[in-house]
Amino acid sequence: MNRSEILTEVRTLLAECGGIDPAQVDEQTAFIEDLALDSLVLVRMTVHAEERFGVRIPEEDAWELHTVGAVVGYVEECLTRRAGAGGE
Template structure:
């Protein structure tokens, strides 16, 4: 698995959960500002990521996952992926 695989997987989840088109998905996508995700939406996304990538994301870490890229980097770090 690569960072690109992680990015693609998270992008697909975001497109499905928030009914967004692919052109709206960018690395700088901000969950709060760009897709107007409320706290419940965000918790659902985090739970989905935990299940899909088999990682635990503590609440204090989840609060820092503001953009798509920061989320990709976080998951990659948890999985020990550098490329």
């Protein structure tokens, strides 16, 4: 899965979990400042992202991911590590 595909999936998650129009979202979009998402939506989105991408996002890492691009990069890194370990 490449960065563009991950971004598309994150946009879909934002629509499903937060009712956000995917067209309003790019990698620089901040969850709290730009989208005014609350912590419940962010937790729900994290759980759905873990399921959708098959990655683990520890709570301490999740709270440091403030933008869409940060989530995309984190997932991309996890998938790359897994592929390097022979998992994908």
